[in-house]
Amino acid sequence: MRIAIVDYGAGNLPSVERALQKLGVETERAVEPRQLEAAKAIVLPGVGHFAAFVAGLRERNLTEPLRAAFEAGKPMLGICLGLQAMFASSEEAPGDPGLAFFPDEVRALPTAVKSPHIGWNQLRLMRESSLLRGIAGDAYFYFAHSFAAPASAAPTVAACDHGFPFAAVIERGSLAGVQFHPEKSGETGAQVLRNFVESIQ
């Protein structure tokens, strides 16, 4: 099975690739629309700035194909900024529209807490989650971000609290997103990726 990893020009792709390859998945760095169309599933990883991310997608003409893939129900996993980009907009880059699969706005973590939110944190399960299947309720996941989508967003299945309750895991049909880094979250993170891969087959 081949999974396209969207290469928008920044970010640490090798660790995501390695984590998926360990599960027996073939990966391909997608830089043009036809690669997304050919792939069985799409992973949208991301670190850095929201504006650079959405600009990188736009420059490669990947914005519309990603929307089409979402509407067609192609399995998709957003990681960190990749999850944030699935929302309409972000306070990090007002005026730069996201993929807008969901109408909410990604917000800055409040100044009352340390930001970036860096380190291992736990989740609060809100609904049944296929990504978290087989994972203990008190498991830790590695986060590294300064912005987050509110937990009140419709697709949220698990939340995390850091300054405000934010969406840590989202699921909607065959689409999924995680604010943490599964590729950096040890065996627990590998299980999340395994669950995603198994949901495709």
Next chain:
Amino acid sequence: MTLARRIIPCLDVDAGRVVKGIEFEGLRDMGDPAELAARYNREGADELVVLDISASVQGRATFLDTIRRVAEQLNIPLTAGGGIRKMEEGRAVLRAGADKVTVNTAAVERPELISELSQQFGAQAVVLSLDVKRKGDSWEAYTRGGRTPTGLDAVKWATEAVSRGAGEILLTSIDRDGTCSGFDCEITAKIAQAVSVPVIASGGASTFEDFLAVFTEGRADAALAASIFHQETRSIAAMKKFLAERGVPIRMSR
């Protein structure tokens, strides 16, 4: 639900080998970085730091290769640095597989380096490495591996670096480094209270109690040590159990 305090082993690397500086003796070989990285990943380390202590231009290619070899062994975050002077050098470190890059001397000489890296890669990828020495009632920042005083007040410099986009501070007490007399909890707490980003304490760790103290008195978000882990005098799992039993939020690996 609590953000766990992190335990971070550090690999000081020279010419592709993990080394330990011994006073008057020079460097002692502590092993292969990829092998040690695999061991710490397995033993429940929360993150790994790799520092190029030679930081020479000639050694750069070897160091990037070390980062690649180490990153292949990990499914936890990796921070790397040592001698990073330019944006492109930072990019190379991240491309080689590090999630975060540390800057020290070059950032003191040209603080814009922090802003440039942060704008390009995000604050979560930029760590200010801050080496400090006590001077009466305050602490002074040092560069060049702790050899050169900067005249900068450590707290003020930390605050400025954060305002320029550093997402974390790796704070090393030069006074304590290598002494096994415990972390300098006083300056760690001062910096942790002054800045809005996580602080990693380093320098002087020897016992489990040292770690407990730096997480409580020192208000550290993470604690780093090198040789006590390399020599297997302290196991990460045993330390985590000790801290968890005393109420420190810790990620226990399963």
